[in-house]
Amino acid sequence: MASDRSPDPAPPRPAQGLTAVLRAPFTGRTWREFGWILLGLPLSAVLFSLAVSLVSAGAGLLVTFLGVPLLAGTFAVLRAAGAVERARAGALLGVEVPAPEPVRARRRGFLAWVGGMLKSGASWRHLLYAVLHFPWAVFTFSLLVTVWASGWALLAYPLWHWVFPAFTGQEGLQLYDDGTGGHYLDTPLEIAGTGVVGLLLTLAAPYLARGLNQVDRLMVTGLLGPSRLASRVVELESDRGVVVDTAAADLRRIERDLHDGAQARLVALAMDLGLAKEKLAEDPRAAATMVDEAHAEVKVALKELRDLARGIHPAVLTDRGLDAALSSLASRCTVPVAVEVDLSSRPAQAIEGIAYFTVSELLQNVSKHAGATVASVDVWRAEDRLMLRVADDGRGGADPAAGSGLAGLAERLAAVDGILAVDSPAGGPTSVVAELPWRD
Known part of the structure; x- marks a missing residue:
């Protein structure tokens, strides 16, 4: 990044x-x-x-x-x-x-x-x-x-x-x-x-x-030129288009994950259970083995469904807020991540969700592309803005203007009057700061 x-x-x-x-x-x-x-x-x-x-x-x-x-x-x-x-x-x-x-x-x-x-x-x-x-x-x-x-x-x-x-x-x-x-x-x-x-x-x-x-x-x-009101209307129309496109992309991703993941496993599980039922009378031991395999498949399918549900909106974010949700997110990153959240209250759920998924995508970039050994996540409030900073000691060199995932992330933030600022010379370190409006 x-x-x-x-x-x-x-x-x-x-x-x-x-x-x-x-x-x-x-x-x-x-x-x-x-x-x-x-x-x-x-x-x-x-x-x-x-x-x-x-x-x-x-x-x-x-x-x-x-x-x-x-x-x-x-x-x-x-x-x-x-x-x-x-x-x-x-x-x-x-x-x-x-x-x-x-x-x-x-x-x-x-x-x-x-x-x-x-x-x-x-x-x-x-x-x-x-x-x-x-x-x-x-x-x-x-x-x-x-x-x-x-x-x-x-x-x-x-x-x-x-x-x-x-x-x-x-x-x-x-x-x-x-x-x-x-x-x-x-x-x-x-x-x-x-x-x-x-x-x-x-x-x-x-x-x-x-x-x-x-x-x-x-x-x-x-x-x-155009009036401020007209410019704002055009900006909001553009932002609405970004939100609609983002929502449609998320729905397609969820459909694809269900079709290729849990749904495929459940279909295979139903077929395995059918075969086990047929073998139950003539070969109970083989049927028991097939049931055990089906049980393992159920566990994998449940894990995929939990991951999918977490990707839609994690329960820990709703129940315990950004601090716990980001800590859980950092624990799944491939590099050690220090998380510090300094918030005296919680923002609106929509802003909280956007902040969570922003950090999630940035940490995915750290895991996949940064080549970092350590990273940090800082969250604080500055007047009427929710501030996020994700930093790492990786190689740097990513450019949002080159059409990377950061460009799409910047568009999503702009749809809610947010800002994404990337600071990382070639060779690192990298620091990405996101600003979101604070809404109670």
């Missing part, structure tokens, strides 16, 4: 940080950030104008039937514009925003579509984005263009300051005018200082753009 974990990257050295700052104005990311802001103003102006004019017209026509479909059509246009903005955010800001929940209509037809469009929360969020993003786009465009243009102009001032005395009769760039002639940047020190100020503005502009675009990222994600 392990996952590949690369070492933490070393902190950047000062020379590397300075190089990154000097290169920032010329990187592709900077130009994409600038492109978002420069394109944002005209696109936001068009979107704002469409939204305000169409919504105003639709609201004004609500006294007639035309206002309602006009508002629905406006929302459809805004949704299409939202798709363009999401694509633009993905290309320029690196933000992949999924499409919002589709319009849901109980019936087919135009009127049902109009009603669904007006009732959709995503439609109103798109309208809010169109109204709010325009003033923000004006602000960011004005600020960034001013800083960016001023920075490059001042940075290049030592190269073009000669323009003033040559063509305007001034000594240099006028800093201010107090009515007595003002002050001009014309001395070598002032010219050099102007270039330094321009350099600072030029280097600061990329980071200013990134900071301003953080607001845009939040707006696109929050207003043009």
Whole structure:
């Protein structure tokens, strides 16, 4: 049980940080950030104008039937514009925003579509984005263009300051005018200082753009993507599918175990008892031998049935809780396992069962794949979470992303808002931590 974990990257050295700052104005990311802001103003102006004019017209026509479909059509246009903005955010800001929940209509037809469009929360969020993003786009465009243009102009001032005395009769760039002639940047020190100020503005502009675009990222994600409720519904639907698939797989496993194990033994037992009954009169000793063999088969069948019942839900877990159940589980592991359970109360039976089977599967991995000599199981409560940790000193190297049993276990835990974290570099040791919600 392990996952590949690369070492933490070393902190950047000062020379590397300075190089990154000097290169920032010329990187592709900077130009994409600038492109978002420069394109944002005209696109936001068009979107704002469409939204305000169409919504105003639709609201004004609500006294007639035309206002309602006009508002629905406006929302459809805004949704299409939202798709363009999401694509633009993905290309320029690196933000992949999924499409919002589709319009849901109980019936087919135009009127049902109009009603669904007006009732959709995503439609109103798109309208809010169109109204709010325009003033923000004006602000960011004005600020960034001013800083960016001023920075490059001042940075290049030592190269073009000669323009003033040559063509305007001034000594240099006028800093201010107090009515007595003002002050001009014309001395070598002032010219050099102007270039330094321009350099600072030029280097600061990329980071200013990134900071301003953080607001845009939040707006696109929050207003043009799916709502938290819709995302949660999709997540729950996916989790429900995992639970159904898991339950179906468990039923198939139980059916297979019964068919191949206890059922086959009971069929053979019935045949042996039939033969013993036939031989009872003519050869009592042979019949007694066959009965003894059948008795042994009954014991094996009973053991298989007990193991199967324990695999469905162990009685010791119901009667005595996780401490006793995990201790019993550890006693059947092929390596010595130290169990420590620190719980002042018991969680809900469903959570308790999931915790038991999680540890069971992890210990099976220890027995089959880890090559360990010792292992440990720790269980404790951290606020509203039930924590499990299974560790061993084995070889490590397993990767949940490779489609192993750990991946299926992680899906099962996620179905109940649980988390599975695997930490094991190649060569071990291995530590697997599972978090489950605590439910009384």
